[in-house]
Every structure is written in structure tokens, then in C-alpha cells.
Amino acid sequence: xxxxxxxxxxxxxxxxxxxxxxxxxxxxxxxxxxxxxxxxxxxxxxxxxxxxxxxxxxxxxxxxxxxxxxxxxxxxxxxxxxxxxxxxxxxxxxxxxxxxxxxxxxxxxxxxxxxxxxxxxxxxxxxxxxxxxxxxxxxxxxxxxxxxxxxxxxxxxxxxxxxxxxxxxxxxxxxxxxxxxxxxxxxxxxxxxxxxxxxxxxxxxxxxxxxxxxxxxxxxxxxxxxxxxxxxxxxxxxxxxxxxxxxxxxxxxxxxxxxxxxxxxxxxxxxxxxxxxxxxxxxxxxxxxxxxxxxxxxxxxxxxxxxxxxxxxxxxxxxxxxxxxxxxxxxxxxxxxxxxxxxxxxxxxxxxxxxxxxxxxxxxxxxxxxxxxxxxxxxxxxxxxxxxxxxxxxxxxxxxxxxxxxxxxxxxxxxxx
Numbered sequence: 001x002x003x004x005x006x007x008x009x010x011x012x013x014x015x016x017x018x019x020x021x022x023x024x025x026x027x028x029x030x031x032x033x034x035x036x037x038x039x040x041x042x043x044x045x046x047x048x049x050x051x052x053x054x055x056x057x058x059x060x061x062x063x064x065x066x067x068x069x070x071x072x073x074x075x076x077x078x079x080x081x082x083x084x085x086x087x088x089x090x091x092x093x094x095x096x097x098x099x100x101x102x103x104x105x106x107x108x109x110x111x112x113x114x115x116x117x118x119x120x121x122x123x124x125x126x127x128x129x130x131x132x133x134x135x136x137x138x139x140x141x142x143x144x145x146x147x148x149x150x151x152x153x154x155x156x157x158x159x160x161x162x163x164x165x166x167x168x169x170x171x172x173x174x175x176x177x178x179x180x181x182x183x184x185x186x187x188x189x190x191x192x193x194x195x196x197x198x199x200x201x202x203x204x205x206x207x208x209x210x211x212x213x214x215x216x217x218x219x220x221x222x223x224x225x226x227x228x229x230x231x232x233x234x235x236x237x238x239x240x241x242x243x244x245x246x247x248x249x250x251x252x253x254x255x256x257x258x259x260x261x262x263x264x265x266x267x268x269x270x271x272x273x274x275x276x277x278x279x280x281x282x283x284x285x286x287x288x289x290x291x292x293x294x295x296x297x298x299x300x301x302x303x304x305x306x307x308x309x310x311x312x313x314x315x316x317x318x319x320x321x322x323x324x325x326x327x328x329x330x331x332x333x334x335x336x337x338x339x340x341x342x343x344x345x346x347x348x349x350x351x352x353x354x355x356x357x358x359x360x361x362x363x364x365x366x367x368x369x370x371x372x373x374x375x376x377x378x379x380x381x382x383x384x385x386x387x388x389x390x391x392x393x394x395x396x397x398x399x400x401x402x403x404x405x406x407x408x409x410x411x412x413x414x415x416x417x
Contacts, residue, residue: 003033005062009170010140010197010198011320013134014195014197014312015137015140015141015271016139016141017031017195018137018195018196018197018354019137019195020192020195021191021192021195021196022130022133022134022137022149022152022192022196023148023149023152024152024188024191024192025085025126025130025188025189026130026134026150026152026153026156027147027152027155027156027188028089028184028185028188028189028192029127029130029151029153029155029338030152030153030154030156030157030158030160031156031159031160031181031185032067032089032092032093032096032119032123032160032181033123033156033157033160033161033186034156034157034158034159034160034161034164034244034269035096035160035163035164035177035178035181036096036099036116036178037157037164037204037244037247037265038101038160038161038163038164038167038168038247038265039059039167039168039174039177039241040054040164040180040244040247040248041168041247041248041251041258041261041262042103042168042174042258043057043103043112043174044248045258046103046104047103047106047109047112049109050366050370051248051252051365051366051367051369051374052363052367052370053109053366054248054365054366055363055364055367055369056363056366057109057112057116057367058112058116058244058363058366059363060112060113060116060117060120061116061117061119061120062116062120062361063117063120064095064116064117064119064120064121064122064123064124065120065121065123065124065127066118066120066124066352066355067121067124067185067346067400068077068120068121068122068123068124068125068126068127068301069124069128069351069352069355070348070352071124071125072084072088072124072125072127072128072129072348073128073344073345073348075087075125075129075130076128076132076344077131078278078290079199080196080199081129081130081132081133081136081196081197081199082129082133082193082194082196082199083131083195084125084126084128085125085126085129085133085189085196086189086193087122087125088122088123088124088126088127088129089122089126089185089189090122091118091121091122091125092118092119092120092121092122092123093122093124093185093186093385094118094121095117095118095119095120095121096115096116096119096182097175097178097179097182098114098115098118098172098182099112099113099116099119099174099178099182100115100173100174100175100176100178101115101174101175101296102115103133103174103175104173104174104175115334122252124355125131127351128263128347128348128351130149130193131146131333131347131351132343132344132347133196133197134146134149135333135334135337135343135347138334140197140336143282144283144284144298144334145280146330146333146334146337147276147277147279147280147283147327147330147331147334147360148276148277148280150276150329150330150333151273151276151277151329153272154269154276154326155270155273155339157269157273157278158266158269158270160181161262161265161269162266163177164177164262165259165262165263166265168258168259168262169259174384177263184221186340186415188304188408189190197390206259206324206329207415211337213386218345218348219342219346219348220344220349222346224351224394225336225346225350225408226338226353227391228332228335228346228350228394228395229322229332229349229350229352229353229386229393230314230353230387230391230394231292231328231331231332231351231388231392231394231395232329232332232333232350232351232353232354232355232392233353233354233356233384234296234325234357234384234385234386234388235296235325235329235332235354235382235388236327236328236329236330236354236355237298237357237361237381237387238296238321238324238325238358238381239272239325239328239361240357240361241316241361241365241378241380241381242265242268242321242322242325243265244361244365245365245369245374245378246261246264246265246268246306246318246349247261247262247265247378248261248374248377249261249262249306249374249375250254250264250265250306250314252373252374252375253307253373253374253375253376253392254311254314254375254409255289256311259329264318267315267318267319267320267322268318268319268321268322268325270319270322270417271318271319271320271321271322271323271326272322272323272325272326273322273326274322274323274326275295275322275323275324275325275326276326276330277325279295279326279327283331283335287396287397288331288335288390288395288396288397289393289395289396291327291331291333292327292328292388292392292395293363293389293392295323295324295326295328296324296328296385296389296392297385297386298320298321298324298390298391299324299325299381299385300322300324300325300381300382300385300386301320301324302316302317302318302319302320302321302322302323303321303378303379303381303382304317304379304382305317305320305321305381306318306321306375307376307378321381324359328388329354331395332350332354332395333347333350333351335350335394336349336350337399338397338398341386350415357384364380365377365378365380379416
């Protein structure tokens with residue numbers, strides 16, 4: 001029997017404190033990501049990159065992230081989620097500072113790619129480990145909170161993108177901007193990480209992987225897990241395309257100034273955050289499948305408005321796109337953790353599949369952008385949304401009923417609001 005099973009139960013206050021700490025860590029992850037994303041257009045101009053060259057440059061961060069994803073589970077098993085988050089933060093912050101410095105110095109694109117690889121590597125470690133901690137907190141609370149954690153990430157990106165818009169408009173060097181982000185992240189992490197749950201609670205019990213003396217098959221061979229991964233892949237592409245290319249599309253496609261492109265990006269992030277905050281009630285009432293069908297449909301409509309609408313309508317489209325992109329990723333992560341016994345293995349598989357979008361997305365959009373323009377390259381979002389709609393039933397709740405329609409278990413206690 002493991003220590004997690006023999007340890008005395010945690011108090012509600014202790015679990016609530018851990019929940020707040022996870023909120024903070026998700027928000028800091030959003031802050032770091034958007035600090036870079038908000039200055040992508042500035043980087044393109046500073047280094048004189050074409051759309052294709054920018055796409056290839058962004059690929060370095062994607063490769064770093066996917067490198068970190070399979071390592072995250074192993075490191076978390078050995079060191080715990082909190083220490084793994086700390087390692088991921090350290091690597092990504094070093095990469096962020098380095099990227100800002102080399103862009104400001106006008107260095108070659110190769111040096112920028114090294115910095116972005118480190119950012120991606122750190123984020124990969126950080127992402128899986130904070131989601132594992134979030135799933136553990138969710139189980140301890142006996143209520144769904146994962147979309148709210150992802151809303152905290154989105155909230156961090158919104159604030160960071162607004163700051164980035166101001167920094168871009170004022171012509172602040174990237175290195176100075178990123179240094180401020182590093183300070184905020186270090187201070188926030190120093191408060192949050194000691195409040196994580198005790199090591200081991202975020203992990204599946206090692207003895208549970210064995211049944212009748214035979215180890216269960218790999219999560220990579222489970223059809224439902226792979227289909228959930230496809231849904232997350234489409235969701236990640238829908239969200240990631242806007243993260244990487246929306247500001248550039250507004251600048252080049254709608255011929256707006258750089259600060260207006262960043263403002264469009266902030267609009268997308270704001271409405272994605274609202275969608276995640278309000279979406280939990282819709283999920284509890286109507287279930288995952290109907291809500292995600294509407295969500296992916298809204299993403300298609302929003303992208304079409306951005307591509308084909310006038311300037312003001314394109315901003316409306318950014319908002320609609322943000323709402324449509326809100327729930328796919330967190331719902332997929334929750335679905336992968338429906339069985340706590342296999343949550344860690346399945347979440348790692350789903351996250352890895354999802355991050356393929358961050359590998360393929362930047363160069364694909366850059367390649368298409370060189371030929372049809374960045375704005376029209378966003379039509380790929382619709383194709384991926386259709387793919388997600390064809391397999392979205394994979395995320396259905398195990399008993400087929402939304403949370404709000406399930407019998408209340410008095411032993412679970414009252415949910416923490």
C-alpha cells in the first residue's frame with residue numbers, strides 16, 4: 001500500500017489552498033506564454049522574416065514542448081509535480097530572457113530558435129505537471145474545476161497580452177519586457193509551489209497498473225484515449241493558430257498597425273477566458289459532447305469573420321473564435337482523467353497528441369501564408385474543427401450523464417465554489 005493511501009486525509013482548507021496554488025501556476029504559465037506571443041509580430045519585423053521563415057522559427061518552440069512532454073511524466077513520478085513545475089519554469093524563463101536578448105541584438109534566426117526551444121522544453125514539463133496537480137486537486141475536491149484552471153491560464157495570457165500591446169506600442173525592448181515577466185513569475189511561484197498537494201497524490205497508484213499479474217496495455221493502444229487525443233489536437237490547433245498568427249493576420253491581412261494586431265489577440269484571449277469561466281455550468285447541465293459541438297462550430301464562424309469580414313467585423317470574429325476555442329483542451333484533459341487509476345498515463349498520451357498541433361501548426365500556416373497570405377491560411381482552422389466534430393463523442397462522460405444530472409454523493413462533501 002502506498003503512502004498516498006496510508007496518509008491521513010487532507011483537510012478541506014489544505015486542498016483549497018492547493019487549488020488556489022494551481023490557479024496561480026496556470027496563470028503564470030499563461031503570462032510567460034503570452035509575453036512571447038504578444039511580441040511575435042515585433043520579432044518578425046525586427047529580424048525581417050517572411051511568413052515561412054517565421055513559421056520555421058516558431059517550430060523550435062513546438063519541438064521543445066514535445067520533447068518535454070514525455071519527460072514530464074517520468075520527472076513527476078520521481079520528483080513530484082511541484083518540483084517538476086519548478087524545473088520547467090526555470091528552463092522556460094532562461095529561454096525567454098535569451099530570446100529577448102538575441103532579438104534585441106539582431107542576432108541570427110538560429111540563436112532565436114535555441115531560445116525558443118528552451119522556452120518550449122520548459123513549458124512542456126510545466127504543462128503536464130501542473131495538469132497532473134490540477135487533476136489531483138479535482139479528485140480531492142470531488143468537483144470539476146479543470147476548466148477554471150485553464151481559465152486562469154487564459155486570464156494570465158489576457159493580462160500579459162495587454163501589457164505586451166502597451167510594450168509594443170511604446171517600443172520597449174523585448175529583453176526588458178521579458179525581464180519583468182520573469183520577476184513576476186518567480187515571485188508567484190515562490191508563493192504557490194509550497195502549497196501544492198503532498199508528493200504522490202497527483203500520481204496513479206503503481207500497483208493499480210497490474211491486474212491478475214499482467215500489466216495493463218499502454219494507453220497508446222486505447223482507442224478512446226487516441227480519439228480524445230484527436231479532439232485535443234483539433235482544439236490545440238484552433239487555439240494555437242490564433243495564438244501564433246492572429247496578430248500577424250490582422251497586421252498583414254487587414255493592414256492594421258502592430259498594436260492593433262496585438263489588441264485583436266487580446267480580444268481572442270479575453271473571450272476564451274470568459275468561455276472557460278462560464279462553460280463549466282454548461283458542461284454540467286448539457287454534457288461535454290453537445291457543448292463541444294457548439295464550441296467547434298463557433299470557432300469556425302469566428303475564423304470566417306476574421307478572414308472575410310471588414311476590420312471591425314474581424315474583431316467580432318476574434319471574440320467568437322475565442323469563445324469557440326475555450327473548452328476543447330480542458331474538456332479533453334478532464335476526459336483523459338475520467339479513470340483516476342489511469343489518469344497520468346492517459347493524460348500524457350492526450351497531451352502529446354495535442355501538442356502535435358503546435359509542431360505542425362506554425363510551419364503549415366507559414367507555408368500557406370507565403371502562398372495565399374496569412375489571413376486566408378487561417379481557413380485550415382475549419383478543416384480541423386470538422387475533424388474534431390467527427391470524433392467528439394469520444395469525450396462523453398463515462399456514465400453518459402452530465403455532472404449536474406448525476407446523483408449527489410453525500411460522502412463527497414459540499415463542492416468548493
